[in-house]
Amino acid sequence: MPNPSSRISGITPHGKDGWEVHFAAMTRKQAGEDIMMLSVGDHDFDTPAKTVEACVAAVRQGRHHYTQLAGLPRLRAAMAAISAQATGLETRPDQVIATPGGQLALFAAAQATLDPGDHAIMIAPYYATYPGTFRAAGADFTVVEARAEDGFEPRAEAIEAAIRDNTRTLLINTPNNPTGAVYSPDTLEAIAALCRRHDLWLISDEVYWTLPGSKKHVSPRALPGMAERTLVINSMSKSHGMTGWRIGWLTAPADLVARLVSLNLVTTYGLNDFVSRAAIEALENAYGVDEIAERYGARRKAFLDAVRGFNDITVRGSQGGMYVMLDISAVDFDCEQFAWRFLEAEKVAVMPGLSFGEAARSHIRISLCQSEAVLHEAADRLRRFIAGYGERRRSA
Numbered sequence: 001m002p003n004p005s006s007r008i009s010g011i012t013p014h015g016k017d018g019w020e021v022h023f024a025a026m027t028r029k030q031a032g033e034d035i036m037m038l039s040v041g042d043h044d045f046d047t048p049a050k051t052v053e054a055c056v057a058a059v060r061q062g063r064h065h066y067t068q069l070a071g072l073p074r075l076r077a078a079m080a081a082i083s084a085q086a087t088g089l090e091t092r093p094d095q096v097i098a099t100p101g102g103q104l105a106l107f108a109a110a111q112a113t114l115d116p117g118d119h120a121i122m123i124a125p126y127y128a129t130y131p132g133t134f135r136a137a138g139a140d141f142t143v144v145e146a147r148a149e150d151g152f153e154p155r156a157e158a159i160e161a162a163i164r165d166n167t168r169t170l171l172i173n174t175p176n177n178p179t180g181a182v183y184s185p186d187t188l189e190a191i192a193a194l195c196r197r198h199d200l201w202l203i204s205d206e207v208y209w210t211l212p213g214s215k216k217h218v219s220p221r222a223l224p225g226m227a228e229r230t231l232v233i234n235s236m237s238k239s240h241g242m243t244g245w246r247i248g249w250l251t252a253p254a255d256l257v258a259r260l261v262s263l264n265l266v267t268t269y270g271l272n273d274f275v276s277r278a279a280i281e282a283l284e285n286a287y288g289v290d291e292i293a294e295r296y297g298a299r300r301k302a303f304l305d306a307v308r309g310f311n312d313i314t315v316r317g318s319q320g321g322m323y324v325m326l327d328i329s330a331v332d333f334d335c336e337q338f339a340w341r342f343l344e345a346e347k348v349a350v351m352p353g354l355s356f357g358e359a360a361r362s363h364i365r366i367s368l369c370q371s372e373a374v375l376h377e378a379a380d381r382l383r384r385f386i387a388g389y390g391e392r393r394r395s396a
Contacts, residue, residue, distance in 0.1 A: 011132045018355030019128070021339045025349030036378055038367045039349040041177065041322050045295075047241045048288035055278035063274040069264045070257070071098025071249070072276050078283035083234065083251040086209045087219035089227060094254045097261065098276070100268055102207045102235030102248035106133055108260050109231040109250055113169045113201040114139040120169040121162050123154045124357030125325075127177050127205070139169075145359035148327060152181040152317040152359070156190035163194075169201040175208035175217065178356045178365040179317035179325045180300075182215040192223040202230045207248075210239040210293050213300060213320035221251070228253055236279060238322065241288045247271070247279045296322055299368040299375055306379035310386065322368050325353070329362035331389055339364055341389075346381040 022039040029035040046052075070076060076093040083091040099105040106129070114120055116138030122130050124143045134141045142162040146154040159170065172191065174183040183191075195202045202220060209217045221230040235248035250260070264270060281287070303324055307313060312330035332338040335352040342364075343349055351367075353360030368375065 007136065007138070011136050018336070018352055021336070021343060022349060022351060025343055034347060035343075036346075036348045036370070036374060036381075038370060038375075038378055039351045039365075040369065041238075041367055042243050042369055043241055043292075044369050044371065045241065047245065048282070048291075050285070050287045051240065051242065051278050051282040054281035055274055058274035058277040063277050065273055067270040067273050067276055069261050069270050071096070071271060072273075072280070075271075075276050075280050075283075076249075078280050079234070079249045080251075082283055083232065083249075086206060086217070086234065087232060087251070088222040089219075091251060092254065095251055095257055097250050097252075097257045097264070098271055099248045099250060099264075100271060101246040102205070102233050102237060103129060103133075104268065105233045105235070105248045105250040106130075106203070106205065107136065108263055109203045109233060109252070110134055110137040110139070110169070111263060112231065112252070112256055112260055113203065115168075117166070118169070119164050119167040120171065121159060121167060122171040123159075123173070124359040125152060125176070125178050125353065126171075126357050127173060128355065130171060134171075143357055143359075145357065146179075146181070147359070148316045148363070151319075152176065152179040152325070153183055153187045154191070156187075156194050159191065160194050160198075163198055163200075167198065167200065169203060170195060171203040171205065172220075173205040175206075175212055175320035176317065177208065177321055178323050178351065178353070178360065180213070180319055180321045180323045181317035182212050182217065182320040184215075185218050188218055188220045189223065192220050192226050195220075195229060196225050200229065202226065203233065204230055205233040207233060207235040207238055208321040209234070210289055211296050211320050211322060213297060215319045217320070231256070236282065239289055239292065240279075240282045241292055242279070242282065245275055245279070247275065296368055299370075299372055300324065302372045303366065303368065303375045303379060306376055307382065310383060312386065313382075316363065324366040324368065325360065326364050326366065327362060328364055331386055333362045335360075335362050335364055342382070342385055346385050348378055348381050 080091040114137045120141040146152045232251040237243040314327040318324045339352045351365040353363030
């Protein structure tokens, strides 16, 4: 047969991607083995019942047809209202385009700001799809590592050192997946300053904005001179408990949004009607938002309290989002080896930090998408595992 395009062949290069531990654990769990899954960021609870009922009502009302390419007007208005709440900046519906999930919003942002051959910068540790999304845009990119000792907040001077003549776009994520870091106002001000100085687009992934933990979420879109150059990724997956519903949106300058309607024309051709109407109800009434934030706040505190005082383990970042990042370098610098051995010895699946870039080497990511009881048990197993780790290494 003819060869496939280099465009799709290059999105995810062949070879290890760091997710082998998770996929192996999932396969074993599906086969009936009692595996504690702390490796994935999907809620262990269902979508709020009122959102589900709104969807059922929309189906019964015959909401089965095409929708406007940019999203139903009422949906865009609801998303704009949430964007204003999230960013602290007045937002109009024409500055919002609805997408099937935050990932498509990220894809659209990359397509909107990068031509083939352009250069982009992303911060590590990063969400797993970031490199592939830039590759799909035909862009070159540089990864700038945020240091563990800085709580995984990036330094503006390190970002500036990576800027080239053809750099057009910078991608950041706060609250962060995988680290749980929440960027401080000073960090964001410094990033905004270099974006203005070098005339860069800023893509700000803020899908965890309702889960800032003990810190306050600040959106760079609200900073001086940034609304005209910032594209904000948002999603209902985490905030409203709707991971499988695939509803997200992009907030950007209105003229850019108008151009992106053409991208929807040739990709998604709009959103599902009855799901859109359920999303409207969820957005307008904030179904589940406070409860979900409270639940993850309690889980984060419970797990951090449980691991406090562990010998040779240091918590990094972990202020917000749905994850805790643990520095295990004093136990084993090889985080993949540690994760495999933890799975075998204690039946607990965690993500090696290397899955999210070199900056998280010698770390493991713990998902908080399990009950407090499960997290307490996981902490007990981790304590026991670490206590006997030296002996296991000698006998391996």
